Amino acid sequence: MPNPLFIVLEGIDGSGTTTQLGLLERHLQGRGRPVHPTREPSGGPVGRLLREILLGGHRLPDGAPADGLAMALLFAADRRDHLSREIEPALAAGSDVVSDRYLLSSLAYQAQEAERDWVATLARDLRAPDLTLLLDLPVAVAAERRRAAGRALERYDADDVQARVAARYRELVAGDPRATVIDARGGIEDVARAVAVAVDRLL
Ligand SMILES: Nc1ncnc2c1ncn2[C@@H]1O[C@H](COP(=O)(O)OP(=O)(O)OP(=O)(O)O)[C@@H](O)[C@H]1O
Numbered sequence: 001m002p003n004p005l006f007i008v009l010e011g012i013d014g015s016g017t018t019t020q021l022g023l024l025e026r027h028l029q030g031r032g033r034p035v036h037p038t039r040e041p042s043g044g045p046v047g048r049l050l051r052e053i054l055l056g057g058h059r060l061p062d063g064a065p066a067d068g069l070a071m072a073l074l075f076a077a078d079r080r081d082h083l084s085r086e087i088e089p090a091l092a093a094g095s096d097v098v099s100d101r102y103l104l105s106s107l108a109y110q111a112q113e114a115e116r117d118w119v120a121t122l123a124r125d126l127r128a129p130d131l132t133l134l135l136d137l138p139v140a141v142a143a144e145r146r147r148a149a150g151r152a153l154e155r156y157d158a159d160d161v162q163a164r165v166a167a168r169y170r171e172l173v174a175g176d177p178r179a180t181v182i183d184a185r186g187g188i189e190d191v192a193r194a195v196a197v198a199v200d201r202l203l
């Protein structure tokens, strides 16, 4: 069995990470590789809590949203749990792991509400992905895709937040040999082809 790969899809909300997760899973399976698809927030206890908070749950009676630093800690806790409970065992069993979001999401999103260095410290010693694919597209296009999909408004969905997250993502991957920027403006199949080309370079 070839070396199992840990591949991560990243991008602003509506950039297509979930769509591409399924297509990349099929692509790798077509290459004869076992694949474990997963996502963050994970399906574990902290991940489930995070999903509820992101959709506006668990507010105090005064409507106050969860504290940004507390959110960063929860994302970091979920990632540790996700890694030890799901990602590492799958890789050890010989599967490629493809994750819809991982560390870069915290560095791009949580660092909007907490100090960058502190967010980075929370991520120390995490397994680094073999390849991170950044699905890059204009904020307005992503917002239109979310609207067309009838997506509920989430915590980080304001256009100005998304614009800052998009800019930070680009800074984070610039010059990183283990990251590739994918032009996500094209149709689903076009984007899938670009993702496949980037992944096939590792096989
Ligand atoms: N390349 C594309 N062209 C047009 N529409 C697309 C493309 N990729 C995805 N979509 C559509 O855009 C919507 C959002 O896609 P998707 O759910 O994959 O994005 P996402 O990045 O996972 O979003 P979120 O961050 O909210 O989870 C879906 O309705 C999907 O069918």
Ligand SMILES: [Mg+2]
Pocket: 017, 018, 019, 100
């Ligand atoms: Mg998604």
